[in-house]
Amino acid sequence: MIFANHAHVFPEEIKxxxxxxxxxxxxxxxxxxxxxxxxxxxxxFNESGMNQNSNEWLAKAIKGNDRLVGFGxxxxxxGDLKGQVERIADLGFKGLKMHPPYQExxxxxxxxxxxxxxxxxxxxxxxxxxxxxxxxxxDNNVLLFDEVAxxxxxxxxxxxxxxxxxxxxDALAVMCNNSRNKEGGVYAGFTSVSNRKGKGDVWALxxxxxETVIYQTGEDKSIxxxxxxxxxxxxxxxxxxxxxxxxISEECKEKILxxxxxxxxxxx
Numbered sequence: 656m657i658f659a660n661h662a663h664v665f666p667e668e669i670k671x672x673x674x675x676x677x678x679x680x681x682x683x684x685x686x687x688x689x690x691x692x693x694x695x696x697x698x699x700f701n702e703s704g705m706n707q708n709s710n711e712w713l714a715k716a717i718k719g720n721d722r723l724v725g726f727g728x729x730x731x732x733x734g735d736l737k738g739q740v741e742r743i744a745d746l747g748f749k750g751l752k753m754h755p756p757y758q759e760x761x762x763x764x765x766x767x768x769x770x771x772x773x774x775x776x777x778x779x780x781x782x783x784x785x786x787x788x789x790x791x792x793x794d795n796n797v798l799l800f801d802e803v804a805x806x807x808x809x810x811x812x813x814x815x816x817x818x819x820x821x822x823x824x825d826a827l828a829v830m831c832n833n834s835r836n837k838e839g840g841v842y843a844g845f846t847s848v849s850n851r852k853g854k855g856d857v858w859a860l861x862x863x864x865x866e867t868v869i870y871q872t873g874e875d876k877s878i879x880x881x882x883x884x885x886x887x888x889x890x891x892x893x894x895x896x897x898x899x900x901x902x903i904s905e906e907c908k909e910k911i912l913x914x915x916x917x918x919x920x921x922x923x
Contacts, residue, residue, distance in 0.1 A: 658913030661880030750780035756790030762799035786819035815844035846880030
């Protein structure tokens with residue numbers, strides 16, 4: 656079974672190619688059994704004139720779909736951050752998607768710490784965008800994720816894209832520095848790590864780098880992501896085959912492609 660992280664889901668009115676129906680066709684084409692669906696950031700709803708909470712919209716859109724698992728988003732402009740996290744958990748979601756440069760929050764800032772504290776308390780997993788994204792680097796320096804792990808030892812979170820080309824070693828340093836944490840933990844998000852745009856792709860990581868993540872952090876600390884709808888089916892098929900061809904154990908490949916994510920979200 657393949658259980659993938661990192662699918663951005665949108666209403667048809669905002670992004671037709673990112674709808675639930677489009678995602679289901681995408682999963683079928685890539686032979687993926689299940690996926691984590693991220694709620695749309697609230698500002699996209701507001702800009703589109705949709706007077707609705709994006710988390711509530713996603714909960715309704717995926718209700719009864721046993722192939723999709725919801726992750727919510729917080730709106731830093733709305734306040735009551737801890738209350739927002741509680742409401743996300745009440746919707747039955749298993750985690751949060753957070754994007755420091757897009758949402759323009761400081762990774763180790765006091766507002767973000769409110770979110771982490773409540774997420775850790777409620778057992779919610781956090782998938783973080785990790786790497787360059789056209790916002791001031793001092794606010795989302797990848798090494799700041801070490802402060803998150805240090806201050807919230809029970810919090811479990813992934814560094815999606817593993818920092819990309821520019822910050823791979825920093826992301827790996829954060830993972831290794833917190834590898835002795837037995838309660839929480841930092842996970843590598845194998846998301847958008849292939850060289851899809853030719854030489855010089857800002858997200859591409861080599862096979863050697865991906866294998867180094869496994870060798871240095873262990874076989875239980877990596878999860879596969881699809882970055883839907885920004886990745887094409889042919890990209891994801893290639894990524895799956897690439898993972899299967901890495902110089903790691905067959906058991907580790909199965910863990911990356913779904914077993915670790917299943918355990919994180921559904922086993923206490």
